[in-house]
Amino acid sequence: MRDPIVQQIIDQHLRRAEEGRRRFGGTMDQNTMPPVQLIKEAIEEAMDLCVYLQAAVAKLEAEREDACKPPADLERLIRVVSDYYQVTGALLRGSSKSPDVALARHVAIHIGRTKLGMTYVALGAAFNRDRTSILHACRRIEDRLLWQEERGQTDLAEDIEAISEQLEWQW
Numbered sequence: 001m002r003d004p005i006v007q008q009i010i011d012q013h014l015r016r017a018e019e020g021r022r023r024f025g026g027t028m029d030q031n032t033m034p035p036v037q038l039i040k041e042a043i044e045e046a047m048d049l050c051v052y053l054q055a056a057v058a059k060l061e062a063e064r065e066d067a068c069k070p071p072a073d074l075e076r077l078i079r080v081v082s083d084y085y086q087v088t089g090a091l092l093r094g095s096s097k098s099p100d101v102a103l104a105r106h107v108a109i110h111i112g113r114t115k116l117g118m119t120y121v122a123l124g125a126a127f128n129r130d131r132t133s134i135l136h137a138c139r140r141i142e143d144r145l146l147w148q149e150e151r152g153q154t155d156l157a158e159d160i161e162a163i164s165e166q167l168e169w170q171w
Helices: 004-024 035-066 072-085 091-092 097-114 121-126 129-152 154-168
Strands: none
Touching: 072 091, 072 097, 072 121, 072 154, 091 097, 091 121, 097 121, 097 129, 097 154, 121 129, 129 154
């Protein structure tokens, strides 16, 4: 069984070889083009490759920038969480490690991930953190929800539900 990627490359090479036969009147081993002309053809192909690669880089960078911009929904989430926990949006985005602020921040991140479907990178940009810190915040909330559920406690789940309801009402 062939690797499908390898097979795709083989198929592309075969199509390209056929195009070359038509363009140059034969196969490469039959080619009478002087070596200098072969090198010039290769340079043109390489320059085209550079253009395509640069275009791909530009598109990927633009997509990455778009992914890192916080959507309006996130701004609304930060306002609702700030009001709910009575902390400022600046504190949520800041470096405070106060338990109250950290809990509010983690809840906002958790809701951003679970309700808004935001990526770790986008949440990291919005909260001035790297994606591993965002992942940690999500896990902390999930672990705390599980811990409370096992003990019959619902405080955090109720907070998240209340915030989610406020967000749905605003949407």
